[in-house]
Amino acid sequence: MAELLTTGLHHARAQEQIQAQKQQLERQLKEFHRQHLRVLQTEKMSSLSQLVAGIAHEINNPIGFIYGNLEPAATYAEDMMRIIAMYQNCFPDPGPEIEAEINRVDLLFVMTDLGRLIESMRVGADRISEIVLSLRTFSRLDESEVKPVDIHDGIDSTLMILDNRLQETDESPRIRVIKNYDASLPFVECYAGKLNQVFLNIMSNAIDAIITQYKLDPTLYPQIVIQTLQVDNKVEVRIQDNGVGIDQGTLSQIFDPFFTTKPIGQGTGMGLAMSHQIVTEDHQGSLTCESEVGKGCVFILRIPMNQ
Known part of the structure; x- marks a missing residue:
C-alpha cells in the first residue's frame, strides 16, 4: 500500500512538472512570437520608410523642374499669342502660302487650346505633389x-x-x-x-x-x-x-x-x-x-x- 501511495505521489509530481514545463514552453513560444513580430514590424517600417524616401526624392526633383518651368512657359505662350494676334490685325491678308499653313495647323484652335494645355500640366503636377505628400504622411519619415x-x-x-x-x-x-x-x-x-x-x-x-x-x-x-x-x-x-x-x-x-x-x-x-x-x-x-x-x-x- 505504501509503495502504491509513493508511486502515486511520484506520478502526480511528474504530471505537475510536465504541466509546469508545458506552460513555461507556451510562455516562451508566445514571447518568441511577440519578439518575432516586433522585429518584422521594425524591419517592415524601416524598409517602407527607405522606399518612400527614395520615391519621394526621385519624384520631387523632376516635378520641381516642371513647376519651375510652367510659369515662364505660360508667359511665353501668352506673349507669342499676343504677337500673332497683332500680326493678324496688321496683315489680315497673309498670302496663300501662309494661309494654307494656318489652316493646316489649325492656328485658331492652337491659340485657344495652348492655355488649357499648360493649365492641365499644372493640375497634373499638383496631383503628383499630392501623391508624394500622401506617401510622406503615410510613412511619417520625420515622426518616428x-x-x-x-x-x-x-x-x-x-x-x-x-x-x-x-x-x-x-x-x-x-x-x-x-x-x-x-x-x-x-x-x-x-x-x-x-x-x-x-x-x-x-x-x-x-x-x-x-x-x-x-x-x-x-x-x-x-x-x-x-x-x-x-x-x-x-x-x-x-x-x-x-x-x-x-x-x-x-x-x-x-x-x-x-x-x-x-x-x-x-x-x-x-x-x-x-x-x-x-x-x-x-x-x-x-x-x-x-x-x-x-x-x-x-x-x-x-x-x-x-x-
Whole structure:
C-alpha cells in the first residue's frame, strides 16, 4: 500500500512538472512570437520608410523642374499669342502660302487650346505633389517618435495609397468609401507611421473581403465606412466593410501570428497580428473585430489621446 501511495505521489509530481514545463514552453513560444513580430514590424517600417524616401526624392526633383518651368512657359505662350494676334490685325491678308499653313495647323484652335494645355500640366503636377505628400504622411519619415498628429491625415493618406485597389476592376466594381469623421477630434499623440500601417492592414483585408463577397453576390454594392470619434480620453476609429465576413470560430484567431484564411501565397498571417501588437503594446490601446458571415466586419481601434 505504501509503495502504491509513493508511486502515486511520484506520478502526480511528474504530471505537475510536465504541466509546469508545458506552460513555461507556451510562455516562451508566445514571447518568441511577440519578439518575432516586433522585429518584422521594425524591419517592415524601416524598409517602407527607405522606399518612400527614395520615391519621394526621385519624384520631387523632376516635378520641381516642371513647376519651375510652367510659369515662364505660360508667359511665353501668352506673349507669342499676343504677337500673332497683332500680326493678324496688321496683315489680315497673309498670302496663300501662309494661309494654307494656318489652316493646316489649325492656328485658331492652337491659340485657344495652348492655355488649357499648360493649365492641365499644372493640375497634373499638383496631383503628383499630392501623391508624394500622401506617401510622406503615410510613412511619417520625420515622426518616428510619439507626436501629436491629425488622425484623419493618416487615414486619408492610407486611402490614397490604396486608391488603385478601390477602383473598378474585373473582380469588383468601384468600392465606395464613406468617411464619417469627427471634425472636433483633437490631435492624437501616437506613432503615426505605425498607426498608418495598422490602417493599411485593416483596409487591405476589407478590400479582399469585399472582392470575395462580390464573387458570391454580384448584386453587392461594395463600401467601406470609416468613423472617428472621441470616447472619454480615447480616440476610436471604426473601419467597417460589407465583405464576406468571418465566422465566430475563426474570429478568435485572427490576431494570432501566422494565422490566415487566405490561400497559400496570398497572405502571411502577420498583418493583423502586427496591427494588434502596434495598438496594444505601442499605444496601450485595444483592437477588436465584430463580424457576421455574409454581412462584413467592423474593426474597432481605440487608443488614448495622450501617450
